[in-house]
Amino acid sequence: MAERELQYFEDIELHRVRESESRALSAEEIIEFARQWDPQPFHLHPDTQWPIGFCASGLHNVALAMRLGHDQLVADQRKSAVIAGLGWDQVDMLLPVRPGDLMRLRGQVVDKRRSVSKPDRGIVVYQMELCNQRDEVVLRLRAKSLVKCREPTGED
DSSP, rough: OOHHHHHHHGGGBBBBEOOOEEEEOOOHHHHHHHHHHHOHHHHOOTTTSTOOOSSSOOHHHHHHHHHHHHHHHHHHTTTOOOEEEEEEEEEOOOOOOOOOOOEEEEEEEEEEEOSSSSSEEEEEEEEEEEETTTEEEEEEEEEEEEOSSSSSTOOO
């Protein structure tokens, strides 16, 4: 495999929309995740009579979004110069994900700024949407990351 290009703070483009490949969750994957991390009856039992019905955990959907984002970097032959994640906010779980739903991640950078106190790094804000095969947004979140700069001088 060819060496992937490292993407520094300066390389990150504002408002460029990227989409991942699609991936389906099986009933077995939903149950296995739920057993370990979110054992609610509507995540564990396909025949549940719970009003929401059988669906994936919201935590599972967040994990899937993170994985699809990583896979997109690999597919684009890029490697992120992220130093650390700084957190998530505005995490909205909008619709249930059912077994067989085809999920893909759509994301873009909505803000970026160089750190004032540490000019060798910048803060990047991503808006991410996990969408199903009907292009319905099932999960929306914002994530902030600390990213290494190529040039620590503050010159973008």
